[in-house]
Amino acid sequence: MSNAFRLARGGRIDRDRPLHFRFDGREYQGYRGDTLASALLANGVHGVTTSIKYGRPRGIMAAGPEEPNALVQVEKPFPEPMLTATTLALRDGMEAAGLPGRGSLATEPDPARYDAMHAHCDVLVVGAGPAGLAAAVTAARSGARVILADADTESGGSLLGTGELLDGAPATVWVQRAVRELAAHPEVRLLERTTVFGHYEDNYAVAVQHRGDDAPSRQRIWRIRAREIVLATGAHERPLVFPGNDRPGTMLAGSARTYLHRYGVLPGSRAVVFTTNDSAYAAAIDLHDAGVDIAAIVDARDVVSTYWASLCVQRGITIRHSATVAGTSGTERVTGAYLANLSHGATHAMNVRRVVRCDLLLVSGGWNPAVQLHGQSGGAVRFDEDTASFLPEPDDRRVRSAGAAAGAFTTAACLRTGADAGAEAARACGFAAEPGTLPDAKHPPVLAGYRGPWFLPSPIDNEGGTQFVDLARDATVADIRRAVGAGMDNVEHVKRYTTIGTAHDQGKTSGTTSTGIIAELLGRDVADIGTTTSRAPYTPVTFAALAGRDRGDLYDPIRVTALHDWHVEHGAPFENVGQWKRPWYYPRRGEDMEAAVLRECRAVRTGVGMQDVSTLGKIDVQGPDAAEFLDLVYTNKMSTLRVGRIRYGVMCTADGMVFDDGTLMRTAEHRYLLTTTSGNAAAVLEWLEDWLQTEWTHLRVHLTSVTEHWATIALAGPHSRDVLARVTDIDVDNDAFGFMDWRDGTVAGRSARVCRISFSGELAFEINIPWWYGREVWEALHDAGKRFGITPYGTETMHVLRAEKGLPIVGQDTDGTVTPYDLGMSWAVSKKKDDFLGKRSFSRVDTARSDRKHLVGLLPRDTGVVVPEGSQLVATTELPAPPVPMLGHVTSSYRSSVLGQGFSLALVKAGRERIGETIYSPVGGRLIPLEVTEPVFYDKEGARRDG
C-alpha cells in the first residue's frame, strides 16, 4: 500500500528524495518535505494511537501544532517522547510509534548539543504566512531591523496548503519573491523552523529553532529583544462536537486541504464534509477536483452560500443544510456518518435520517485566532459573535496582531492587516514606512457562520459521553456537564475538573469550544465565561534546549587561583567554596584524608606549611572618610588603626547578626585594604557600596575590588620566618616586623606586600604578589622551605588549625542567627562608637538574652571519638520522648594532632555558663558525653604567634 494515497504530481515534497521510516514497527516510505503525518496518510494510515483514558483509536486530525491526537514517541534516531506527527519532519531511518498518552524518556544520555542566541530588532514578526510576510516586507523596506520567525520548515503559512492564487499565479510564487526580498535585506534575519513560544516583559520574546540533528546545535533558543512585535500567527480550525467525533478519519477540513496541496496526499477516498461555515467548501471542492468522492456536505446552517452551492452543483456534490452529523460508525477508522436534520434554531436533532458511508469525515467549526502570544503578553481578548471566536483586543502595548490571528479570515485581509501592522510597527521605531502595493487576492463573499449550540444536538448521545471536546485529554461534553453540575461556573475550575486544555496542545482546538459549552450549560454568555490563561510555551520545548550550553563544567563558572595548576599537579582534591576550587588537602601515596590532614597539621604546628589563600576577597578602600566609614561597618573601631598595622574585624548586618569577618590593613592615612571571606567577597562589596551610595552619601570613599590582582600565600609554622627570610629583603625579625604588621618589599625578587597574620595561632605570614607572579613566588617559597620540610596544606587543615584556636568560620560556626557576643567576641565590639551596623540590634529583647547560644568548645570524654559536625546536643543522659529539648549543635569537629583527640566547636544554649559541665550528643543511637570547654584548645596564652 506504498504511497497509495499520494498523488502523482503536486505538493511541495521532493520526489527525488525518498525517505524510509518505520512506524509502529512497520516499514514505510515518504519524501523529503513530508511530516510524519503526511507520510502516514500517503500510506493510508490514519490511526496513530489510542486515547489516554478510554483507549479509543485516534488518528490524524490536523496538519500543524494544534494536533490533539496524533502523538508519537520517536525511537530513532534518539528517543523523544510525545511529539505530534503533524509537526515532525520526516527523516531517513526515523522510527516512531503511536503514543497512548504517556511518553518515555531515554535511559542513555542525549548526545545532542543545544545552545542559545541573543538578538535584537526593531520589529519582530511572528509567522510567515501572508500577514507576516506582508508585515516583514513592509517593515524591512523602511530600513528597520526585522526578524521574521516561523515555526514551519518553509515560509508561506496557510498559503502552502490552499493552492490559492495571488496576482493570478500560485501564491507560493509571491511567497518566494517575498522571502527572497527579505533575505536580501542586510538588516533582516529570517528564522525558519523557529517557534516563538514565549513573550515576556519589555518585548522579550523567546523562540526555539529546530536546527536538525546534524546541525552544530540541534535546537537553539533565541532570546529576542524587539522594540515592536507583529503577531501573525494565523488561526486554528475548530473541530465540531458530536457523538463519535474522535474516530480516525475525522479531520479538520483545512488540514485535509493542506495535505492535498502541500504534500500531494489524499487523506481518503470518500468524504463527508461537516461544517458550520464557508471555509470547508474550498476543501471539499479541492479534494473533489483531486479525485476524492465527496459523499455529502453537511452544513448546520439553514442558509448556505450561493457561491459555494453553485460550485458544488457543477460538480454534483450534495449539500445538506440544517443538518448535523449525529454519530459515526467504524472502529479503527470511520466508516460512515449518521446524518440528522436540525430543528429550526438547531436546539434539537431529528432522528437519524441517513447513514452515509465514508472513510474521511472532514469537519470545520470555524476558526480560533492563535491569540496565545497576545495573551501571554498581557493582551485582552474579546468574544466576537460574528466569527464565534476570541479576538485580540488591540491596545497601546508594543505588540500588535495581524492576519487570521486578528480575525482577518481572507487572504486579502491578511495581506492588508499584515502590511499595516508592519508599517505601524516600523513607524513606531522611527522609520518612515508605508504599506506598499499588495498582490491581488480574490476571495468569494463570506457568509456568516452558524450560531447554534456549541455541541450539536444528537438523538444518539444525550449526555455527551462520546462527544469529545478535548481529544488529547479524552474529555467530553458529559465531563463538562458533570463539572458544571458539581457547582462549577468558572472556566478555570472546569479546566481542572475535566483536565480540558492541559495536554501537550494546551487546548488549541478545544479551548473556545469548551468555553462555549460551559456557557451553554449555564445559560450564560460566552464572553462572560472567557478563556483560560495563556502561558508559555506556545508549543512544548525540550528541557535540554532551555538548559543550553550551561552544562557540565560550564554549569557554573569554575573560579581558579593563579596557583591552581600547581595544586592539580600535586594531587590535591578540591573543595567547592562558592564558585572557587580550593585545594582541600594534599594526600601522599597511601594516605587517606585523615592521615593527610593530621600530617599537614603537624607540619604547621612543628615546622612550616604553606597554603593558597588567594580566594579571600580584597577591597581597596580609599578616601578622606574611609576611617569613618569603616567604623560604621565594622563592629570594631578601625579609625584608630595605625598605618602599617592590621586588625581583625567583624561585620554585622543591621539586625546584629555576624555577616562577614576578615582583616583590615591600613595602607595610608586615607587608605585601607579590607579582606573578606572567600565566598562572600561580592556580597560584601555590594553591601558596602549600598551603604555608601544610598545612606552615607556624604562620605568620601571609593571601593575597588582587587581580589584577583593579588595572589596570596600563607606561610605558617615556627619555621615560617626562616623560610621567608631566605627569599625576602624585608626585615622579618620579630621586633622589626611584629604581629599584625604589614610590610612592602620583595619576595623571591618580586615586589610583594607581606602581612603578619595568623589563622593557626602559629607564627605566620601572608604574602601578596600580583597574580602573574603567584606560581613563581609559591615555588620559590616551596624551594626555600624544603630544608624545613615545608608542607602545602589545604582548607581542611586550615579549618582544624583555626578550630584548635577557637576561631570561628562565618557560615560554618555561624548561620545568620549569631551575634559577635554569641561568639564570645565582645572584644571585637567597640563600646566607644556611637553607632555601627548591628549595634542597635544587640539591645533587643531576644538578642540581649543571656541564655542565647554561645560558641564553646566540646571535648569528648572518650578521646577516640570525633562527634560528627551537625550533631545535636542535649542535657540529659537519657533521651526523653520527643520532642527532646535541645541545647544546640556541633558546628566544627575534628581530630587534633596536638590534642591527640577529637574536639569540637558548638553553639550551646547559655554555653559559657556551662563550661565544665557535661552534655551529650546522640550519635548513632548512643549518647556521647562531652565536656563543655572554652573554645580555645591550644596555646591559650597565644605564646606561639611570635615563633
Added chain:
Amino acid sequence: MLLLPCPWCGPRNETEFHYGGQAHVRYPDDPQAVSDEEWAQFLFFRDNPKGTFAERWSHRMGCRRWFTLHRDTRTHEIRTDDRTSPARTVTR
C-alpha cells in the same frame, strides 16, 4: 526578563542587576534613640504595594551604581519619567 533603565548604562537585562527592595527607607538618625518597635520597622517592615513601587536596584554586573525606579508591581511597567530623569542616588 525586565529591561531596566540604568541611569548610567542605559537599558539592560534584569540579570545584570541586584534588587534592593523598597527605596527611601531611612536609617534612623540615632538608632540608639529609637524604640524596639521603630527599629523593627526599619529592619524588617517594608511597603508591599500592588501598584507603583519606588524600589532600589544595583547595576551589579555593570557600573555598580544603585538607583531608584518606580515600577508597577502588577504589570512590571516602569514609570517613564524615570527613564528620562533617573534618580541617581537615593536615601534608603
Added chain:
Amino acid sequence: MAELYGESPLTSRTHALDRDSAPQAVRLTEIAFTPQIGLRVDPKSSAAERISTAIGAMLPHQPDSAVHTGDLLVLALGPDEWLLVGREGTAGALQATLTAALGEDHGAVVDVSAQRTIIGVSGPMSRDLLNQGCALDLHPRAFGEGRCAQTLLARTGVVVVCRDAELPSFWLLVRSSFARYTADWLADAATEYRTTVPAAPGAAANDYAVCS
C-alpha cells in the same frame, strides 16, 4: 616576556585558544600583561581636568564609551569611574602620572593590572559568537568603535570593548579567576564555526526537526 611577567591567567590555554579559533570565522587570543589602572574621580573636579591634561585626553563623560589617547585606552565604567589600559610595561609610570595629577584631591588610583586579563575576539562571526552569551545589542549602529560596556557574558561579568566595528574585533576584559571559564565557554561557543557552515534555510535534508 614570560621572564618579566610570570604567568598570565590563560598561559595554559594559549594553545587551546588557538586550536579552538575558527580561522574563517572567529579568532580567540589572550592579550596578557596589559597595565590596567582603576581611576575614581569626580568628573567635574579640577583633579579630573588635571588628569585629562596629564593623559592627553578628556576622560570620556558618557559611561560605556572608550577613547584612545596615544597608547592608552580609557574606558568609562561608571559616572566617576574609569579603567585605563596601557601599553605593556607602563603600569608604574601610568600609576605615578595619575597619582600625581590627582594630588591631594579625593579620588582613587588603583593598580588592577592583574585583576583582569583580556581576551581578543575577532573575525566575521565575532558578534554571533558573543551574542551566544551576551545580551547586548552588538550591531555596529548600537555598539561601534568608541563603545565599551560592563555586562554579563554567559555567567560572568566582563567589560566588552569594540575595537573595530568593521572587521569586527572586540576585547573582553575578564577577571583572572574567571578567565579560564570564559575561554572555555568561548571555545565551546565556537564549535559552531569549526564544524560545517550552518545549513542554508530549508536545506536540511537529513533532518529530524520539529516544525513547531
Added chain:
Amino acid sequence: MPRTPGADLPEHPDRLWHNPDPKSSYDAVIVGGGGHGLATAYYLAVNHGMTDIAVLESGWLAGGNMARNTTIIRSNYLWDESAGLYEHALKLWEGLEDELDYPLLFSQRGVLNLAHSLQEVRDSVRRVEANKLNGIDAEWVDPQQVAEICPILNTSPDLRYPVLGATWQPRAGIAKHDHVAWGLARALDRMGVDLVQNCQVTGFERVGDRVVGVRTTRGTIHAGKVALAAAGQTSVLADELGLRLPIQSHPLQALVSELLEPVHPTVVMSNAVHVYVSQAHKGELVLGAGIDSYNSYSRHGAFHTIEREMTAAVELFPMFARAHVLRTWAGTVDVTPDASAIMGLTPFEGLYINCGWGTGGFKATPGVGWCYAHTIAHDEPHPLNAPFSLERFTTGALIDEHGAAGVAH
C-alpha cells in the same frame, strides 16, 4: 479499559459546592478561599463548632497559590517551632483523606534534600539530628543510598556540584492540590459554611480598634471575627488598616512536562543546583525553583529563571533532556525576612492574621487550619503557632528557616 496506568485518576464527586450569595453577617468571615482559608473554616467547624462562617474569595475558589504549587509536603524543618507546626500538619495529612472522604492522592513517597557542598552536608546533618529529636522521621543518606532511592539522579562525582548526600524523609510526599481544596470545600459546603466566590474584600468595618466586618465587592458583611488568609495579597488588605507587615510579594514559578511513564519515584529538592522535582500521579514532571527577585503581583515570572531551572534539572537528571516543558506559570508568594510564617493576633481586636508562608505553605495546610482555627476561636494562639507571632520581629526572636526552606519550600 484505561490504557495508561495513572491516567485513570479518581473521579471527582458530582456535587462539590453551591454558590451562595453572601449573608449580611456571620460569626466569622475568612478572607481568602485558598487552602489555608478552607482548612481554617473546616477546623473552626469541626473542632470549635462554628459553622456560621463565610469564606470570601475574590476570584475562583482555591485559584491562588493553592492552584499553583508544586505540592511538596514534608516536615523536616530545622527549628523546634517549625518542626512542631509542620509535623502536626503532616500527621493531619495522614488522616485527611479518610476524614474528608475524598481521594487527595496523598502519596508518601519521601523527599530527598540534596547537599552539594561540605557546608550543606553539615547543615543537613544538623537538621536531620534535630528532626530525629523532634520525633520526625529523618535520615542522612550518602550518595550511594541517594542513588538507590532515586536511580535516575546523577550522583556522579563529576558533577560541577556533586551530590555529597541528602536528607531523606520517608513520610514526606505530594498530594493533589485541587483535590485537597475541593475535598475541604465539599465538607464545608455540607456543614453549611458559605463559600462565596467572586467576592473581594476591599476594606474593613471598624469600631475603634475592633474590626467588626468587611467591605466587599458584594457589599458589606458584618462579622464577629475576621481572619485573613490571603497569602500573597495580605499586604494589600493590611494596608487598608494601616497595618504594615514584614512581607514582600514575589513571583514564584513552576512548570510541568508532558505526561511520562513513571520514572521518578520520590521528591528531590536541591538548593545549590537549584530545582525541585516530583512526578505527579497523571505522569507530568512538576518542577520549581526559586522566587523571582523583585516584588510583583503579576503572576508572571521571568524566563531566565526557567532556563536556569532547566539547566539544574538536566544536570541532576540527565534523562530529562528530551522531556518537554508543557506549561509554566507563577503564583504570588508572601516572603518574610526569616522564611517563616506569621500566624496570630493583630493589634486589632477581632482581626487575625495568617500569612508569610511564602514558597512553602501548602504542606502546612491542615496544620494551619487547626492552629489558626484555635487562635480565632480562643482569641489566643495555639501553642504551636505562638512563636510565629508578629512580635518576633521586634524582639528579634526570628525563626530563621532559610537553610531548611532553601529559597523555596
